Amino acid sequence: MCLGVPGKVIDVQGSVATVDFWGVRRQVRLDVVDEPVEPGDYILNHVGYAIRRIPTGEIEATLALYEELLARADADLMAADIRGEIQGVGDDRA
């Protein structure tokens, strides 16, 4: 819940963005992010809400941790948390 997950904005419709998380596309709400978000931007997602637009130039450093973890086996606790966020973001199954 605390780590969140960064993703690339593909499309913005009002206060909902379509965001790509390592190939998984999900809807993310933009209600609480404090800067304008456009396609091509990266955002930090927490439970379906963008809380931060990641400044250009900081994207590589932000993604590095996730890429290292996602390369690991499924059994890893931290990687499983991140996968859960990626799979679950904006999913309308309830």
Place this chain on the structure above:
Amino acid sequence: MTVRDPGLTELKFRDPGRARALAGTLARVVGDIGRDRVSVMHVCGSHEQAIARFGLRAALPRTLDVIMGPGCPVCITDVPEVDEGVALARQGVRVATYGDMLKVPGTSMSLADAQAEGARVEVVYSVAQAVDAARRSDEPLVFFATGFETTAVATAAAVLQDPPPNFFVLSAHKYIPPVMEIVAEMPETRVEGFLAAGHAATITGWGVFEPLVARHRLPVVVAGFEPLDILAGLVKLAELIRDGRPSVENMFPRCVTKEGNLRAQERLWRVFRPIGGRWRGIAHVPNGNLRLRDEWAHLDARRQFDIDLHRLCDHAPPALVEACLCGDIMAGIKAPTDCGLFGRQCVPGAPVGACMVSSEGTCRIWYQYGGHPELGGYGAVCAR
């Protein structure tokens, strides 16, 4: 007893040279402090995950103790709060919550136990899904809302998005800054400085820690989650301790500003008010709990349902709970390995305490990775 991923030692790091340099600097600064033990606390499950996952403790000077405090949102959700969710579900109300909450023990049962008895408990990844589920039905649906600032702003946004009239919120949200003051004031505490969680500070801003620093003369450093971010944060914290210079330093500027996310704060405080309340195992925390303001009484589950907690007290709590050290572990006074249940009677499949339930709980993290791994992985890189 402790299960470790044998692949840990093969981890690659972005910049081993920088890691070595930071570990060297940290050893020198902690050496300059010149005491047998220097203890600092972080308050974030993700920090503990990264520290344990990457074997960072093996790269730390022997005299530096990095303790995890009350940073697991699932773990600090208090027993009566879990009981409220369980009672509602057993009264036949649909309850939706984050998956981590399911196995957290209440007085006599968890939400998963209630679910096994036939109560309708649903897991959602986002409050937005709970709102959607309510929209597709006329039945009342209660979102059992847990977590710190980062999830509380999501709940606030959902409340402000005009949810359907059958959507209700049972708020167990917690606010981190006040609990840091409580830990600082505990007589047993050894904490000399805090590593604050980067993403919670993304919302609040680093300025929120200034009163704590002024009152308790303890330094606070905001740090990110990458192993290098954490090492750099610890170096800065050790320098502030060495120099006797209590201040707030922001070592995560790519996400955190002094003011924080004002738009998120405006929504958070429009929906919630801070009140005092217990955090599981810790203490009463003034202003530590977030409850819906009167304006939102119509969707506050506590005010719209008659939650009957008495029926839950018919069952005595399991005897093992008496021996559980979760509270002391979250207060940073004990480590998981001090607990006789850890890895024996208390394991992830059958957790006794909340710290073994959540993937952000100290015990759960130490169970997978070990708290003090051998010099391997990151440690080996740094110690070389």
